[in-house]
Amino acid sequence: MLTLDRVTVRYGASVAVDAVSESAAAGEWVGVIGANGAGKSSLLKAVAHLVPHEGVVGIGSETMSRLSPRRRARLVAYVPQQPELPAGMSVLDYTLLGRTPHIGYFGVESMHDRERSAEVLDRIGLAPLTDRYLSTLSGGEVQRVVLARALAQEAPVLLLDEPTSALDLGRRVDALELVDELRRERALTVLSAMHDLTLAAQFADRLVLLADGRVIASGPPADVLDEEVLSACFGGRVRVLTDDDGQLLVVPQRSRGRIGC
Amino acid sequence: MSARAKSPPPRRGPTRIRVGGISTVVLVGAMLLATAVGPVNISVGDVVGTILAHLPFLDFHTATSPVDQAIVWQLRLPRVVLAALVGAMLAAGGTSYQGVLRNSLADPFLLGVAAGAGLGATVAIVTGHGGGIVLPASAFVGAVLAVGLTYLVATSGGGPASGYAILLAGVAIAAMLTAVQTYLQQRHTEEIRQIYNWILGSFSVASWSDVRLVLPYVVVSAVVLLAHRRVLDVLRLGGEESGALGIHPERSRLIIVAAATLGTAAAVSVSGLIGFVGIIVPHAVRLAASTSYRVVLPVSMVCGAAFLVLADLVARTIQAPTELPVGVVTAVTGAPFFLLVLRSRRTRHGVL
Numbered sequence: 001m002l003t004l005d006r007v008t009v010r011y012g013a014s015v016a017v018d019a020v021s022e023s024a025a026a027g028e029w030v031g032v033i034g035a036n037g038a039g040k041s042s043l044l045k046a047v048a049h050l051v052p053h054e055g056v057v058g059i060g061s062e063t064m065s066r067l068s069p070r071r072r073a074r075l076v077a078y079v080p081q082q083p084e085l086p087a088g089m090s091v092l093d094y095t096l097l098g099r100t101p102h103i104g105y106f107g108v109e110s111m112h113d114r115e116r117s118a119e120v121l122d123r124i125g126l127a128p129l130t131d132r133y134l135s136t137l138s139g140g141e142v143q144r145v146v147l148a149r150a151l152a153q154e155a156p157v158l159l160l161d162e163p164t165s166a167l168d169l170g171r172r173v174d175a176l177e178l179v180d181e182l183r184r185e186r187a188l189t190v191l192s193a194m195h196d197l198t199l200a201a202q203f204a205d206r207l208v209l210l211a212d213g214r215v216i217a218s219g220p221p222a223d224v225l226d227e228e229v230l231s232a233c234f235g236g237r238v239r240v241l242t243d244d245d246g247q248l249l250v251v252p253q254r255s256r257g258r259i260g261c
Numbered sequence: 262m263s264a265r266a267k268s269p270p271p272r273r274g275p276t277r278i279r280v281g282g283i284s285t286v287v288l289v290g291a292m293l294l295a296t297a298v299g300p301v302n303i304s305v306g307d308v309v310g311t312i313l314a315h316l317p318f319l320d321f322h323t324a325t326s327p328v329d330q331a332i333v334w335q336l337r338l339p340r341v342v343l344a345a346l347v348g349a350m351l352a353a354g355g356t357s358y359q360g361v362l363r364n365s366l367a368d369p370f371l372l373g374v375a376a377g378a379g380l381g382a383t384v385a386i387v388t389g390h391g392g393g394i395v396l397p398a399s400a401f402v403g404a405v406l407a408v409g410l411t412y413l414v415a416t417s418g419g420g421p422a423s424g425y426a427i428l429l430a431g432v433a434i435a436a437m438l439t440a441v442q443t444y445l446q447q448r449h450t451e452e453i454r455q456i457y458n459w460i461l462g463s464f465s466v467a468s469w470s471d472v473r474l475v476l477p478y479v480v481v482s483a484v485v486l487l488a489h490r491r492v493l494d495v496l497r498l499g500g501e502e503s504g505a506l507g508i509h510p511e512r513s514r515l516i517i518v519a520a521a522t523l524g525t526a527a528a529v530s531v532s533g534l535i536g537f538v539g540i541i542v543p544h545a546v547r548l549a550a551s552t553s554y555r556v557v558l559p560v561s562m563v564c565g566a567a568f569l570v571l572a573d574l575v576a577r578t579i580q581a582p583t584e585l586p587v588g589v590v591t592a593v594t595g596a597p598f599f600l601l602v603l604r605s606r607r608t609r610h611g612v613l
Binding site for chain 2: 045048049050068069070071072073074076077078080083084086087088089093097098100101103105106107108153
């Protein structure tokens with residue numbers, strides 16, 4: 001279980017995340033939404049302890065700030081929006097980097113680490129790509145490999161920063177379905193920054209809407225996705241529709257130049 | 262799909278063992294050859310016999326003449342061993358700097374080692390300490406201080422120093438120290454030749470005492486760097502992602518830079534500034550074998566040693582009895598060789 005108590009991130013004089021207090025149960029998927037610059041990425045980085053911040057991030061009975069980087073990396077896995085993909089590195093070697101928090105500082109991977117990584121690749125359907133170089137993969141494959149590295153960490157909390165921003169429509173759903181299956185299998189707590197509000201509504205158990213670093217609304221998607229609030233936060237006209245299956249659809253609208261009435 | 266669930270953990274060994282084996286054989290061959298060849302050619306058998314006869318705890322007697330034994334043991338072997346040590350260290354330093362700075366153009370001299378050592382050596386020479394221990398000591402201190410200064414400047418802005426900040430600071434510090442060195446050099450025109458000889462690099466006066474001087478530094482540096490070979494791979498992901506994997510990126514960077522600098526400074530202090538080894542050797546290994554630092558670091562050390570031993574052999578034989586500066590040989594032979602490797606493996610998935 002993940003708890004955030006008044007988490008604040010400052011960059012110089014500006015406040016990127018302003019006293020955010022939230023929590024997520026084990027196995028829960030919480031989507032963080034908000035306009036560009038609302039503080040989504042900064043919030044995730046604060047949870048992963050990658051930026052200086054105030055407030056307390058707790059995971060189970062542990063407090064992140066009191067732990068060593070290694071211990072933290074065993075509790076929280078972080079997937080950045082634009083992961084670094086080193087040239088000439090194979091899919092397996094990249095996945096093995098995820099085992100770092102389980103390997104001594106001067107150590108190298110054991111057979112066990114290799115088995116766990118192979119298992120993860122197998123689970124994600126990447127076993128045939130094990131020896132391929134990262135540079136030869138498609139966008140969807142890259143996304144899965146990065147997820148594989150994060151899963152190899154075997155941390156109970158998974159942070160995803162815009163996990164689908166580089167993918168086409170079909171791959172987006174695939175990627176999120178995979179995350180959904182994995183979090184159910186492994187009871188992962190997922191905290192993800194999401195751009196696509198319709199997909200966020202479909203996949204997340206709960207949404208947290210940020211604006212200027214503050215929590216504007218938090219709760220089930222149907223409660224958070226309010227036309228007026230979204231229009232105000234995203235600075236444009238937004239319609240929230242419900243399709244025949246009861247799914248929420250968030251549709252941006254042109255604000256000017258519409259013909260007739 | 263799940264039928265493959267117990268897929269065997271893939272092997273990585275064979276390439277590494279093959280590449281390591283080949284390069285080690287090449288190094289031993291190069292060292293024997295370089296010891297055998299010279300104004301007086303001595304057979305490889307006599308070289309091996311002489312070495313065995315000089316090893317402690319080994320009651321080995323050789324029929325090689327005392328003169329040949331003296332040539333091998335007193336003149337050539339220290340030179341060959343020193344060239345190997347310096348070559349290994351320059352390659353290790355270059356590899357480590359490239360890893361830490363995440364910049365494939367980094368070489369072991371980039372952060373001020375060359376400029377600092379050059380200034381240190383120049384100061385020693387113009388103050389009349391061109392011989393003995395003062396020259397290498399002064400070069401060593403100059404190199405270490407220069408890199409320390411670079412690191413201080415790069416981190417003085419507060420917050421963690423990015424690779425770029427360190428690099429730019431290194432360039433600035435190097436320019437400044439080189440200017441001071443040039444000034445001193447112009448003020449003491451009578452010593453220019455001696456300064457120039459040192460800067461171009463040479464093993465012509467190598468002795469066992471030089472080997473003893475650098476050996477501890479090179480060993481400590483190599484052990485620390487090799488211990489970080491996996492950390493170097495993690496650092497390829499950048500500060501943020503390596504931090505998320507449980508590494509302390511700034512601390513690891515500092516340790517690696519310190520170790521690489523100490524070793525490089527020691528190597529430079531006895532050899533002068535020998536260019537190209539630290540940048541060409543690691544890249545050739547990357548292109549030929551693997552980009553993982555677990556392969557690049559150890560294999561580069563072996564290849565760097567072999568390369569410099571052979572370069573020094575060329576330097577002293579090609580226009581005997583005069584010697585070419587070994588730095589000239591490394592550049593003239595290294596660059597075309599590197600271009601050849603680059604051409605043949607250019608398509609290899611954007612390795613460079």
